[in-house]
Amino acid sequence: MKKQIVALSFVFLLITVLFxxxxxxxNGAVLGDNLPTPExxxxxxxxxxxxxxxxxxxxxRDGTPYQGSYSYTPDNNKPIYFDFTGDKVxxxxxxxxxTNYYAEKVQLVIDGEVKKEFSIHGPTQNQTLMAEVVGLENxxxxxxxxxxxxxxxxxxxxxxxxxENGELLxxxxxxxxxxxxxxxxxxxxYKLQSNGDLYAWGNNNYGQLGSGDTNKRTISTxxxxxxxxxxxxxxIGNRFVIALGKSGNVYGWGDNTSLLFNDxxxxxxxPVKFDKDIQSIIxxx
Numbered sequence: 317m318k319k320q321i322v323a324l325s326f327v328f329l330l331i332t333v334l335f336x337x338x339x340x341x342x343n344g345a346v347l348g349d350n351l352p353t354p355e356x357x358x359x360x361x362x363x364x365x366x367x368x369x370x371x372x373x374x375x376x377r378d379g380t381p382y383q384g385s386y387s388y389t390p391d392n393n394k395p396i397y398f399d400f401t402g403d404k405v406x407x408x409x410x411x412x413x414x415t416n417y418y419a420e421k422v423q424l425v426i427d428g429e430v431k432k433e434f435s436i437h438g439p440t441q442n443q444t445l446m447a448e449v450v451g452l453e454n455x456x457x458x459x460x461x462x463x464x465x466x467x468x469x470x471x472x473x474x475x476x477x478x479x480e481n482g483e484l485l486x487x488x489x490x491x492x493x494x495x496x497x498x499x500x501x502x503x504x505x506y507k508l509q510s511n512g513d514l515y516a517w518g519n520n521n522y523g524q525l526g527s528g529d530t531n532k533r534t535i536s537t538x539x540x541x542x543x544x545x546x547x548x549x550x551x552i553g554n555r556f557v558i559a560l561g562k563s564g565n566v567y568g569w570g571d572n573t574s575l576l577f578n579d580x581x582x583x584x585x586x587p588v589k590f591d592k593d594i595q596s597i598i599x600x601x
Contacts, residue, residue, distance in 0.1 A: 348438070351408060351445045351477075352382070358406065359566065360476045363387045367486040369397040370473065379410065379442040381474045386442075388411050388472035391510050392419055395462035395546070396473055397562075402482025403454045406460065406496070407432075408475040413440040421464035422471055424449065426457050428545040428563035433464060436472060439544045443474055454479075457478040458487065460545060487562075502570070503551030507538070512546020512562060515539065522555040523585035524570040530585065543567050543587050551599045558597060561573040 321576030345351050361367070362383045372394050386409070405426070409487040412418055418436040422445045425431065432447040461471060478484060499506040504525060516525040517538035523530055526541040533539050541547075545561040556570030556577075567587040568577040570579040575581055576589045 319453040335540065345445050347434070347445055347448065348411075349445050350441055350443055351406075352380075352443045354477045357480055358404075359480045359482075360408070361476045361478070361484045363473045363475055365476075365484060367398055367484045368473070368476065369487060370394070373473075376472075379440075381410060381442050382408065383475075386472055386474040388418075389418060389470040391470050392463040392468050394470065395460050395511070396471065397487045397540040398459050398476065399456055399485040399487050400459060400476075400478045400482055401454075401456050401485065402479030403452045404448070404450040404479050405452075405457075405459065406445060406449075406477035407434075407473070408443055408472055408477065409436055409446045409472050411438045411441040411444040411446070412436055412472075417469055418472060419467045419469045420444075421467045423460075423462050423464050425462065425545055426452065428458075428561045428565035428592075430544050456485070460562070465540070465542065474546075499550055499552055502555055502557070503599045505535075506541075506550060506552070506557070508547060508550065512548065514541040514543065514547045514550065514559060516541055522571040524555060524557055525583070525585045526557065526569040526587050529584070541569075541587060549597055551597045553599075557586075560594060560597045564593045564595065565589050566594050566597065 363386055370387055373389045375385050376388055377385045386449050407424060420435050421428050421433055423433050431449045434446045470530040496510050497508045504516055507515045515538045517533040519532050521533050525533055527539040545563055547559045548562055550557055550559045558566055558568045560566055567589050569584045569587045572584045573581050577584055577588055
């Protein structure tokens, strides 16, 4: 009788282990896996969802993408915007076996911070888990999928997975496109492009160009101000500049002797984030 009890206990333990392993395979996808359906605790939105802002994208029905199609662009200056609630997000794309079409480095930016970098290159595979971010604060988040600075070619998107209790939302500001604007001050010029990129040239004695040095730039050698998200507006102060990111983060650079951006003083040659959750920046007259 004792041997039978031991044997039954062993069988029960073996079954438990097998179910545990099976469950981990079903609910433990890793980056690069084919993921045709969302796992437990997740829900999926197709790339055609109206909450996903992606201007200038085309549609392809090659292979077997989620719900029959995916969106793509060969251009490196067409980010994808969406908001979501919850504490996690996954990006599903078609992996492609050539470097001729898609960028070698794509970024997932959440609330102004680059959370993941990934490449769409590899053996061709549909519905591929390309990026995953978990452990976020359970609130509304602003997300951007974009080509990393310095890389050419474009992006494709098949679907987005989020927390099963969350919701995919259109960005608060649907004006993802705007006319380019030119600002002047500090003996320099600043050009804010329609895609949110900021370029600067002119005097740079105080690091007011945000170029990482104090070297002067001309219009032919203008430098891009490296900020990890699209910029919606800037204000030029006395020997410094502040910029408002699309997520509500605020960045500053230049003369920091008044301790505006941190307590260290001196010159700040590259943008630093010093505030968040800001709707607008205004220069007081």
